[in-house]
Each structure stands twice: as structure tokens, then as C-alpha cells.
Amino acid sequence: MPFHLPAIRRQFPILSRQIDGHPLIYLDNAATAQKPEAVLEAMDRFYRHSNGNAHRGMHVLAEEATIAFEDARNAVARFIGARRPEEIIFTKSCTEAINLVARSFGESLKSGDAIALSILEHHSNVVPWLQLKERDGIEILWLDCDAEGRLHPEELRHILDRGRVKLLSITAQSNVLGIRPPLAEMIALAHAAGMLVMVDAAQAIAHGHIDVRALDCDFLAFSGHKLYGPTGIGVLYGKQKLLEAMPPFLGGGMMIHEVHRDHFTAADIPAKFEAGTQPIAEAVGLHAAINWFTQFDWNDIVNHEQELLTHAASALNDIPGLHVLGPLSIRHLPLAIRHSASGCLSFTIDGVHPHDLTEILGRKGICLRAGHHCTQPLHKRLGIAASTRLSVGIYNTKEEIDATVEAIGEIVSHFTR
Amino acid sequence: MDVYAETILEHYRHPQGKKRLPSPTVTHEEVNHACGDALTVDLVLRDGNIAVIGWEGTGCAISQAGMSLLSEELSGMTAEGAEALTKQDMDAMLGVPIGPRRFKCALLSLHTVKNALRKWRGEEAQGWLETVQLAEHEPLRRIIT
Numbered sequence: 001m002p003f004h005l006p007a008i009r010r011q012f013p014i015l016s017r018q019i020d021g022h023p024l025i026y027l028d029n030a031a032t033a034q035k036p037e038a039v040l041e042a043m044d045r046f047y048r049h050s051n052g053n054a055h056r057g058m059h060v061l062a063e064e065a066t067i068a069f070e071d072a073r074n075a076v077a078r079f080i081g082a083r084r085p086e087e088i089i090f091t092k093s094c095t096e097a098i099n100l101v102a103r104s105f106g107e108s109l110k111s112g113d114a115i116a117l118s119i120l121e122h123h124s125n126v127v128p129w130l131q132l133k134e135r136d137g138i139e140i141l142w143l144d145c146d147a148e149g150r151l152h153p154e155e156l157r158h159i160l161d162r163g164r165v166k167l168l169s170i171t172a173q174s175n176v177l178g179i180r181p182p183l184a185e186m187i188a189l190a191h192a193a194g195m196l197v198m199v200d201a202a203q204a205i206a207h208g209h210i211d212v213r214a215l216d217c218d219f220l221a222f223s224g225h226k227l228y229g230p231t232g233i234g235v236l237y238g239k240q241k242l243l244e245a246m247p248p249f250l251g252g253g254m255m256i257h258e259v260h261r262d263h264f265t266a267a268d269i270p271a272k273f274e275a276g277t278q279p280i281a282e283a284v285g286l287h288a289a290i291n292w293f294t295q296f297d298w299n300d301i302v303n304h305e306q307e308l309l310t311h312a313a314s315a316l317n318d319i320p321g322l323h324v325l326g327p328l329s330i331r332h333l334p335l336a337i338r339h340s341a342s343g344c345l346s347f348t349i350d351g352v353h354p355h356d357l358t359e360i361l362g363r364k365g366i367c368l369r370a371g372h373h374c375t376q377p378l379h380k381r382l383g384i385a386a387s388t389r390l391s392v393g394i395y396n397t398k399e400e401i402d403a404t405v406e407a408i409g410e411i412v413s414h415f416t417r
Numbered sequence: 418m419d420v421y422a423e424t425i426l427e428h429y430r431h432p433q434g435k436k437r438l439p440s441p442t443v444t445h446e447e448v449n450h451a452c453g454d455a456l457t458v459d460l461v462l463r464d465g466n467i468a469v470i471g472w473e474g475t476g477c478a479i480s481q482a483g484m485s486l487l488s489e490e491l492s493g494m495t496a497e498g499a500e501a502l503t504k505q506d507m508d509a510m511l512g513v514p515i516g517p518r519r520f521k522c523a524l525l526s527l528h529t530v531k532n533a534l535r536k537w538r539g540e541e542a543q544g545w546l547e548t549v550q551l552a553e554h555e556p557l558r559r560i561i562t
Contacts (some may be wrong), residue, residue: 033508266503317477351430353476353478354477355452355476355477355519355522356477356479359518359519361422370454371452385453385475385476386452386453411522414421414426415421415426415429415430415478416430
């Protein structure tokens with residue numbers, strides 16, 4: 001499908017909304033993306049026409065729901081290049097997918113074993129491991145970044161000398177700096193050292209092609225809602241042999257093979273990890289989102305978003321007292337550095353707090369995120385309390401970036417005059 | 418820019434009483450963990466009156482201007498008078514009503530001062546619900562709890 005921006009925008013009903021007479025400018029896509037008609041229609045159609053419980057009945061609606069749910073699993077498997085659909089576990093969120101691995105794979109860890117994390121991680125890829133540390137004495141080893149926030153594979157070698165590292169859990173794209181670590185290289189290094197690798201693809205999933213077989217990661221997690229799909233559904237990919245060896249996470253209906261008065265046996269994957277009624281309509285919505293999104297060429301999406309980001313970075317850099325964080329802070333950007341970040345950029349402004357900035361922008365219909373973005377360790381590392389984040393999606397325009405930068409400039413001069 | 422009226426911005430740019438005191442009777446810090454805004458208040462109390470107030474802090478214009486305005490108001494006030502201050506008093510000082518999204522910013526200063534005084538009296542710190550006196554603010558109660 002040709003990449004025609006006005007046609008893409010027309011498919012997102014919310015983009016025609018006005019806020020106090022201002023057109024909505026949505027630049028908070030790293031928090032959640034907006035939904036195209038195709039997703040809204042597919043979920044509506046499912047509830048109006050086919051709603052039943054998947055894998056739980058012989059009647060027509062149960063059958064249609066089961067087919068729709070398993071079709072979604074197949075679509076996800078194809079989208080990320082999994083070998084088999086059984087390697088796709090549905091969860092309620094990316095966070096739950098990471099917790100699943102921490103709790104279930106975590107059962108095999110002993111006191112003194114270590115988990116390696118990067119300083120870029122979101123709290124959802126930090127706290128589940130800290131919970132293991134508190135419960136079982138698991139060590140957490142941190143990979144540091146450089147002054148631009150970039151990770152270097154050598155850091156991994158330093159980590160190896162410091163503990164018995166069983167797993168590296170790492171983001172594929174920072175939700176603050178947009179940095180994409182050199183994953184393939186790091187995964188190869190980690191594997192050579194006997195570690196498994198879990199990838200948090202919450203941000204990366206909508207901004208660049210991910211192939212789990214090419215990457216050779218052992219686990220990968222993402223959510224539907226940042227991929228233009230609904231909230232309430234997440235995905236865990238895991239290599240078949242690993243998932244088969246892991247104990248169940250939640251207990252309940254459908255995750256069992258047999259239940260007796262004094263014991264149970266677990267079902268095969270993926271059912272083993274899908275206790276209780278699943279987010280069926282959300283799986284249908286995610287399937288529709290993947291179908292909608294994959295009609296475009298990845299190169300078109302990536303080029304469009306990179307243009308928006310580098311344009312935003314250079315315009316923002318011209319505002320006095322504004323400091324863009326990370327690799328996009330460099331004015332005349334070498335291409336390689338420019339492409340080590342995507343999806344979002346963050347910045348601070350002398351004399352204007354991010355909460356004040358985003359509240360005023362919000363009243364002008366411009367949606368940006370402020371705060372620590374659930375990355376307190378990274379903010380401490382960067383020596384700042386909070387930042388403002390601008391994150392782009394497939395439907396954003398250069399004009400929206402210009403209007404946003406102009407509004408920020410006005411607010412800065414009002415605050416600091 | 419209602420909330421960002423000139424009074425608030427003026428106090429944000431030039432905060433009043435923003436200095437730590439060398440020998441305060443009591444010192445107390447409060448942090449709004451939702452956003453990281455932090456205030457530390459030093460009080461010198463004499464005969465039940467707030468003789469001197471100093472403070473240090475970081476955060477948004479509303480929380481910092483609120484502290485600046487409150488420190489002007491408190492100087493010379495009795496401890497009882499300070500303990501009786503309410504959200505409505507803070508709204509009056511700020512000159513604009515503060516909505517549900519930002520009420521914690523507006524009340525962080527009052528919360529810090531009230532808990533400084535409780536510490537001075539040897540009492541336990543009070544929670545946000547008590548500072549905000551949510552009985553009369555049902556919509557706020559729904560947000561905070």
C-alpha cells in the first residue's frame with residue numbers, strides 16, 4: 001500500500017477531534033497509539049456477531065471465537081517471525097508478559113544467580129526482577145550507558161566478570177531516549193556466555209521490523225495498544241523448548257491437563273500460560289491492527305518517522321534553554337547516530353518544569369508526556385528529575401511538529417522573560 | 418494561561434523565603450512521588466508562633482510558587498493558625514482554583530508545613546486525605562484513592 005499520509009490520517013477517527021477549538025496533535029504515541037477504524041470495526045463486529053468463549057464450547061459462537069482467537073495467535077507469530085504459533089502466549093499487557101518470565105523462569109534461579117538489566121529499562125522490566133531479588137536473593141547487575149545514553153556490547157563483558165548471570169533482560173528501544181541498543185550483537189555475546197536474553201519490545205514493535213528468529217532472542221514481550229491495537233492484550237514470545245520447561249504462571253481454567261483433589265497436571269503450551277478467559281475481542285483487535293499496519297512497507301514507516309524525529313530535534317535545539325537528551329542532542333547528526341534512536345525524543349528546559357509545559361500544551365490540544373516516564377534509574381543516571389517526551393506515530397505530520405515547537409517556544413518565553 | 422497567572426510565575430521565578438535555616442526548631446520534607454516534586458521546610462517556633470520560615474525545593478511552578486506564597490503568609494502566624502489552613506486558603510493565596518490534575522502540586526507546601534508542625538508536637542505525620550480534607554471534595558477523593 002502506498003504511504004499516503006492524508007489517507008492514513010482519515011482512518012483514525014480521534015484525529016479529527018478538537019480540544020477547545022484546537023485540532024488534536026497527538027505526540028504521546030510511546031504511551032499508547034490511536035486506533036484505526038479497522039481495529040474498532042473488527043472488535044465491534046466480534047462482539048455483535050461472534051462473541052463466545054474461546055476453547056470452551058461446542059456451539060457456533062464458541063467455535064467462531066476460538067477460530068478468531070487462534071487466527072490472532074497465528075497472525076502475531078507471522079508478524080514477528082516465530083517458528084510456531086505455540087510460541088505465542090497472550091497476556092493482558094507487556095508488563096504481565098515480563099512478569100510471567102520473571103516468575104516462571106525465575107523458579108529455576110537460585111540465590112546468588114544474577115539477572116542483567118540495562119540502565120535504559122522501563123520499571124516494568126526492573127521491578128519484576130527486583131521482586132525476585134527480594135524473594136530469592138537474585139542479584140541484579142546493571143549495564144551502564146554512555147553520555148548520549150547509548151549501550152555498548154563491551155559492557156556485557158564487564159558484567160560477566162561480576163556474577164553468575166542467567167539472563168539478560170533488555171529493551172529494544174528506550175521509551176525516553178528512543179535508543180535502540182545493538183541487540184543482535186548483544187544477544188550473540190550473551191548466548192556465547194551461556195545467558196538467555198529477554199527483549200522488551202514494548203516501544204520497538206511499532207517502529208521497526210522485528211524478527212525473533214533473526215535476532216535469536218529467547219523471550220520477547222510487547223503489547224497491542226502501542227501497535228495501534230487495543231489495550232488489555234500483551235504478547236509473550238518464547239522459544240518452544242524454554243516455554244515447555246517452565247512451570248505455569250497463573251493457575252485456573254484452561255491451563256490444566258488434569259485436576260485431581262490433591263494435584264494437577266499442566267496443559268501444553270500455549271494453554272499452560274493462559275489461565276482464565278482470555279482477551280478474545282482484544283486478540284481480534286490486535287489481529288486487525290497487524291493486518292492494517294503490515295499493509296504498509298516498513299521502509300516507508302521508518303523513513304517517515306525518522307524524518308519527523310530529526311526535524312523535531314533540530315527545531316527544538318533552537319529554543320533557548322532547551323536540552324534534547326540522548327543522541328538527537330547532537331546538532332549535525334551523523335546518520336549512524338541518528339538511526340540509533342527512533343520513536344521518541346525527550347528534553348528538559350531551564351526554568352520550565354515538564355508538568356507545567358505539558359499542561360499548557362494540553363490546553364492547546366497538544367499531547368506530550370511529562371515526568372520520569374517510569375524510568376527512575378535512567379533519570380537518576382542522566383542527573384535529571386523529569387523530562388518531557390515527544391513520541392511520533394505513523395499518522396503524525398511535519399506541520400504538527402512545527403505547531404508543537406512553536407507552542408513550546410511561546411511557553412518558554414512566557415515563563416522565562 | 419489561567420493557572421499560570423503572573424502572580425504564580427513571578428513567585429516561581431523569584432521564590433520568597435527560599436533558603437535553609439541554620440538552626441530550625443523543626444525540619445520536614447515531603448515528596449509528591451507521583452511527579453517527584455519535593456519540598457523541605459525549616460521552622461523556628463517561639464511561644465507557639467512561627468517566627469522564621471525557610472525552605473528548599475524542586476518541582477513545577479505551582480508547587481514552588483505555592484511554597485513561596487505560603488511562606489509569606491506563615492511568617493508570624495500561630496502554629497494553630499497554620500494548622501487550620503485549608504485547600505480553600507491555598508486557592509486564595511494562589512489566586513486561582515486548582516483543578517483535580519494539579520491539586521497535589523498546589524497543596525504540597527501546606528502538606529509539608531502541617532506535617533512539620535505535627536513532628537514538632539511529637540505527633541504522627543498526616544496523610545494526603547487529611548491535608549486535602551476531602552470530605553467536601555468528593556471528585557478529588559475519587560481521584561486520590
